[in-house]
Amino acid sequence: xNTVIWIVLPYLCLAVFVGGxxxxxRRDQFGWTTHTSQLLESRILRLGSPLFxxxxxxxxxxxxxxxxxxxxxxAAVGIPEHLYHLTAVWGGTVAGVxxxxxxxxxxARRFVNGRVLRTTTPMDKVLYVALAAMVVxxxxxxxxxNLLGDGYDYRETIAVWFRSVFWFSPRSxxxxxxxxxxxxxxxxxFLFLAxxxxxxxxxxxxxxxxxxxxxxxxxxxxRGSVPAAPPAPAAVRDATTRRNVSPAS
Amino acid sequence: MxxxxxxxxxxxxxxxxGCHTCSxxxxxxxxxxxxxxxxxxxxxETKPGIGYPKHYEDQDRxxxxxxxxxxxxxxxxxxxxxxxxxxxxxxxxxxxxxxYYEPATFDKDILVxxxxxxxxxPVKRPHSALTGEPMAVEWGANWEDGLGGAHERADRxxxxxxxxxxxxxxxxxxxxKTFMFHLPRICEHCLNPACVSxxxxxxxxxxxxxxxxxxDQNRCRGWRMCVSxxxYKKVYVNHxxxxxxxxxxxxxxxxxxxxxxxxxxxxxxxxxxxxxxxDEDAVLAAASVRDERDxxxxxxxVFCDPHDPAVRQAARDAGMPEExxxxxxxxxxxxxxxxxRIALPLHPEYxxxxxxxxxxxxxxxxxxxxxxxxxxxxxxxxxxxxxxLRIPVEYLAELFTAGDADAAAGVLMKLAAMRSYMRARTxxxxxxQDLLDSIGMTAEQVESMYRLLAIAKYDERYVIxxxxxxxxxxxxxxxxxxxxxxxxxxxxxxxxxxxxxGRS
Numbered sequence: 001x002n003t004v005i006w007i008v009l010p011y012l013c014l015a016v017f018v019g020g021x022x023x024x025x026r027r028d029q030f031g032w033t034t035h036t037s038q039l040l041e042s043r044i045l046r047l048g049s050p051l052f053x054x055x056x057x058x059x060x061x062x063x064x065x066x067x068x069x070x071x072x073x074x075a076a077v078g079i080p081e082h083l084y085h086l087t088a089v090w091g092g093t094v095a096g097v098x099x100x101x102x103x104x105x106x107x108a109r110r111f112v113n114g115r116v117l118r119t120t121t122p123m124d125k126v127l128y129v130a131l132a133a134m135v136v137x138x139x140x141x142x143x144x145x146n147l148l149g150d151g152y153d154y155r156e157t158i159a160v161w162f163r164s165v166f167w168f169s170p171r172s173x174x175x176x177x178x179x180x181x182x183x184x185x186x187x188x189x190f191l192f193l194a195x196x197x198x199x200x201x202x203x204x205x206x207x208x209x210x211x212x213x214x215x216x217x218x219x220x221x222x223r224g225s226v227p228a229a230p231p232a233p234a235a236v237r238d239a240t241t242r243r244n245v246s247p248a249s
Numbered sequence: 250m251x252x253x254x255x256x257x258x259x260x261x262x263x264x265x266x267g268c269h270t271c272s273x274x275x276x277x278x279x280x281x282x283x284x285x286x287x288x289x290x291x292x293x294e295t296k297p298g299i300g301y302p303k304h305y306e307d308q309d310r311x312x313x314x315x316x317x318x319x320x321x322x323x324x325x326x327x328x329x330x331x332x333x334x335x336x337x338x339x340x341x342x343x344x345x346x347x348x349y350y351e352p353a354t355f356d357k358d359i360l361v362x363x364x365x366x367x368x369x370x371p372v373k374r375p376h377s378a379l380t381g382e383p384m385a386v387e388w389g390a391n392w393e394d395g396l397g398g399a400h401e402r403a404d405r406x407x408x409x410x411x412x413x414x415x416x417x418x419x420x421x422x423x424x425x426k427t428f429m430f431h432l433p434r435i436c437e438h439c440l441n442p443a444c445v446s447x448x449x450x451x452x453x454x455x456x457x458x459x460x461x462x463x464x465d466q467n468r469c470r471g472w473r474m475c476v477s478x479x480x481y482k483k484v485y486v487n488h489x490x491x492x493x494x495x496x497x498x499x500x501x502x503x504x505x506x507x508x509x510x511x512x513x514x515x516x517x518x519x520x521x522x523x524x525x526x527x528d529e530d531a532v533l534a535a536a537s538v539r540d541e542r543d544x545x546x547x548x549x550x551v552f553c554d555p556h557d558p559a560v561r562q563a564a565r566d567a568g569m570p571e572e573x574x575x576x577x578x579x580x581x582x583x584x585x586x587x588x589x590r591i592a593l594p595l596h597p598e599y600x601x602x603x604x605x606x607x608x609x610x611x612x613x614x615x616x617x618x619x620x621x622x623x624x625x626x627x628x629x630x631x632x633x634x635x636x637x638l639r640i641p642v643e644y645l646a647e648l649f650t651a652g653d654a655d656a657a658a659g660v661l662m663k664l665a666a667m668r669s670y671m672r673a674r675t676x677x678x679x680x681x682q683d684l685l686d687s688i689g690m691t692a693e694q695v696e697s698m699y700r701l702l703a704i705a706k707y708d709e710r711y712v713i714x715x716x717x718x719x720x721x722x723x724x725x726x727x728x729x730x731x732x733x734x735x736x737x738x739x740x741x742x743x744x745x746x747x748x749x750x751g752r753s
Contacts (some may be wrong), residue, residue, distance in 0.1 A: 029467035036489035039338065039346050040379065049338040054310045114380035115346070119488055200491075206470045208337075212330050216446035218378030219529075220454040222504075222716065 020197030053104025058095025284489025
C-alpha cells in the first residue's frame, strides 16, 4: 500500500503532468489561455484576482523553500532553526490567507454573477474543487498543526521523501509516519499536478516575462500560401447571365 | 530607410448615410458567433455622441494609445512594460461588457408555437445572450443612431468636452438647432499600433507585406492588454474562447485583390482602398513629435511618394513585386491623403499613426451657408460660412486634427472650392481660376479629385494588388493546393464554436 501511494502514484502523476503538457501544447494552442472573464465581471475580480495570484506566488515559493532546500543547507548558511520556522509558519500563513481570500472571492464571483457562471466550463468547476481541497488541507497543516498545534517537522520526512522521488530512489517509509493531514495534502498535491495540464492553469507557463525585453511593435511576414484570385465580379455576373439566357436543352 | 507597403482606407464622410450595411455584412462575415455577439469590427456612430463603447475617446479614463513622458519619449499611456505586468491579474483600464452593451436575443419560437384563438398578439421578448435571462434592452452599438438620446448624453461626447468653451457653447441638441453626421469605424491598422505594443505574449503583429494588424489566435493567451491599449477600442475579447479578436481588414479578400466586405457592400460607395508606401524607420520619430498638432504633417511625411523613381526603386529592392509598385502609383488613398490632402486621420493625438483616414463631411456646411442667407455657390460666402457654422469646425478638429481648427477648415475649403469650381465649369463653362488659386490646386487636379470623390468608379476606389510571397516554396504550395482557407482553425470564423468546446 505504501508503495502504491508514495511511489507509484507520484510517478504516475508526474508522467501525466509532463505528458499532458506536451500533448496539450502540441494539440491545443488555441485553448491555451487564461480564459479571462474580466469583461463580464470586474468589480470582485479586481480584488480577488490579485489576492489569489500574489498569495499563490507566496505559497509556491514557500513550498519550494520547504521541500527543495534541505535543512542541512539552511543550517550551513547560518539560519537558526527557530528563525526558519517562524518565517515559514508566518509567511505561509499570510500567503495562505491571501490565497484563501482570493479563492473565496473568485469562486463566489462565479456563482454570484450569472454571466460568469455561464462561461464556467466543467473543467473550471473541477479545478475550483481541487484547488479548494488543496488549500483547505494545506492551511490545516500550517495553521492547525504548526501555528496553533505542537508543530511537525516536515523537513526531516516529507521534504526528504519529495526530493527522493526526483532522485529516483523514493523513500516511502518516511511518509508512512507523517500526520494524516500532511499525507492527504501530499497525495492531493500530486493529483493536482496531474490535473494541471488539462485546466486553464496552463497559462502559468505562458507568463509573459519576455515582454520586458521585446521591441514594442512586432512585425511578421505573411505565412502560408497565396490564395488563388477569385473571378472578378463582372465575370461572375456575365457567367450567370449567359446561363440564364441560354435556352433549356 | 526601410520601405513597406500598407493597405490603407479612406472614407468620404460626406457620402455616409448611416445605413449600417457595412456593419451588418461585416458582422455576418466575422462576428456572428458565440462569444462575439457584442463585437462589431465595423460600427457606424452618429456624431456627436458618446460612441461604442461608451466614451471610448476619453483617454483620461481608459488610458489608450501613446503619450510622451517627461523626457519626450513615447510611452503607452497605460504605463511601461513592468507596470503592465503588475496589472496583469486585473486590468484597471478594461471596459466591461456594459460599456459596450449586453447582447440580446429573442425567443422567436413563441410567435410560431403560440396557440390559436388568442385575444392578444404573442410578443417575443429579449433575452440576454450572456445569461439567458429576460432583459430590458437599454443600450446598443448604434443606440445613438440619428442622435438617439443626444439631448441626454451627447454633451458628454469627449470631443465636445475638449473643445474650446465658446465653440462648445454653440453645440445644441434641440430639434432644428442641432447637427449630426455618421462616422463608420473599423480597426485603424496603425503604423505604431498600441495594441501590438501592449500584447504581453507577442501574439499581435503587423504584417510586413501589407501592414494589416492581426491577432495570432494560437499565441494569444488572453492577457487582454490589447483591448485597453487600443484608444479606438477596436480589439475585443471573445468571452467564449477567452482570446482577443479584431478587424482583419478581410485579409483573405485583400490577398485575392478584393476589397473588404465593408467596402464591397458600402451603399454610398464612400470607401477607398489602396496602398500607401511608408518608411518604417521614420515611424517612431513621427509618432514622437512634441506638438500634437504636428502629428498630421509628421505622419504624411512618413509616407513615400510612389511617383518618385528613387522610392520605386527602393520598393523593388525591398522585395515588392512590380504589381505593387504600380498599384501604389494608382492608389486612391495616396491621392486623397498626400496629393489632394483632403483626408485626415481619426484622432492623430493618440500617436498610433492610424491608417484609416476620413474626408470630413461638408454637407452640413453648405446647408448652413444657405440657412445663413448666403450663396452656397459663392466661394467667399462658403469660406466665411465654414468658420461660422452651427456644426463648429472645432468639433471636426477634435476628431481629425488634434484640435487644429485651421487645418480642418482648410480641408473643408478645398471641398467647397471643388464644388463651386465644378458648378461653374459644368453650368457656365468657365474656369474659376481664383478658386483654384485660393486652394493652391490645378484645374486638372481638382477635376480628377472630383472624379474620384463624386463618380467614384469601382476600379478607381479599390486598387488592391494580389498578395505576394517572398517565399517561393509558399507559392509552389499554392499552386499545388488551391482552395483551403486560412480561417479554418478551431473556433475561428470558419467553424461553429460549439464544435470545439465542451461547455455546460
